[in-house]
Amino acid sequence: MQTPPPDTAHRPPLDAEQLRRGLAESDHADFFSRVDVVESTGSTNADLIAAAATSDDHRVLIAEAQEAGRGRHARTWVSPPRAQIALSMLVRLPGIDPAALGWLPLLTGVAAVDALRATAGVDAVLKWPNDVLIGGRKVAGILAEVAEGGDAPAVVVGVGVNVSLTEAELPVPHAISLALAGAAQTDRTLVAQSLLIEFARRFTAWRDASWATGELADAYRERCATLGMDVRAELPGGQIRTGVATGVDASGRLLIGNYAVSAGDVTHLRADY
Template identity: 45%
Template sequence: MTGRGGDKPDELDGLALREELVAPNGPYAALDVVASTGSTNADLLTAAADGAADRTVLIAGAQTAGRGRRDRGWVSPAGTGLYLSVLLRPAAVPAERLGTLSLVAGLALLHAAERAGVSGATLKWPNDLLVGGTKCAGVLSEVAHDGSARAAVVGVGLNVHPPGVDVPAGPGSLPAGSLAEQGAKVTDRTELASAWLRAFAELESAWRDAAGDAGASGVLTAYRAACGSLGQRVRAELPDGSTRVGVAEDVEPDGKLLIKQDDGVRHVLSAGDVVHLKNDG
């Protein structure tokens, strides 16, 4: 049964997801659902080292040590969110293009929000899902160190219902939100997991067929259209503690953000937190 509005979602149905999404019926090699784990990304990084197959999926009902970008924690209580990771082995994709997988994952989040019946969702660079001025989801993409084999793990955390616990605000005091709070008509986590995984598989296949070229695959055009950061006045908080303030002009083919400062100097950012500022500065 599909969860509606503010109703609590059903339990994750691993059997239904495997029947729908795992070969020969679907695009994935393996899919496992666990009640709880420390981190789905960490588990699949370990699995990669042990030889797990390309397109292996792990979904958890809860995480006790969920992680976001820049080693921040991701609050992942039971029964309220969707926490999943996918192990990929795109052998023909150059290592320097693996970072654009986060664009692919972000676009798949938009599909999941659409399936939930939520309108007005956008992406904040690099890959946060924003709805109604709140952050409802995020992406963590990591390279798996598996000897000479090229592998990556892409993880997403999607708040379907309010977590029910305090969640620290993000950079710029960006509050956490959930799809249910933004008027979601569908809140069944199995259904939303299926929506994200199907969208991700389609987008990732096009990306892989183009050897990870975001432009040639169509990923870049779609991401630019969905990125609410573009055209905004922003403050970029960089990993070294410095900041850049200006207008976000473009997302480049390698996924980096181009910012034009007030003095006309342009900077290309590969990492950092972007805060959307009011137009009056």
């Protein structure tokens, strides 16, 4: 029987009880009413979208492995079991203007950056709209999907963080994992706990501000490495836009010169941060 390489031989399961205990002891203990950890599922996002039809609470689902994980534009998101954090959060946003819902994945990106900086000790930044980078390489991705059911708007936000993947296991060459980045902490339970607490803190502040985006937008811009960069944006319909990313507007759109990009794949043409 072949022996696994040393860095993949021991990937412990996520400690669900420790995770719940850490959340219960935080300042936002009541934010998530339910946190479930499963060994495997098709897609944590799909599972919570289905749950939204009968649930009005905020809940979390984490899978040790996903068989049909997906990212933006229906791209697949794959990883060896227990090598990443694959979690989804179902949240309700009562009274929000539907036009402001697009800020939720950006808020999640801010929370992810802050959690990884604080807990893993890495220099994480954002690439518009919500990819998390370390040294110009993607360590985490975010996918938000509107769910049906309930009196208040519901959104499921999925987050995938590469934790212990080796170079050979990375899905694409421009990806990276916390382990490869030399993170001070790669305990998935602690990283997931930090991410959930930071998300709850950011979400609560946004909700308490009646969904105003001023403070959130400032926090996002401070963490967004895309701003000031030469970029190439591939827009829906095949259009290409290049130029300097000059800002993020009040709707969360990326400004390339005076042109506002609301959706598309953005490439940094210079990575000197």
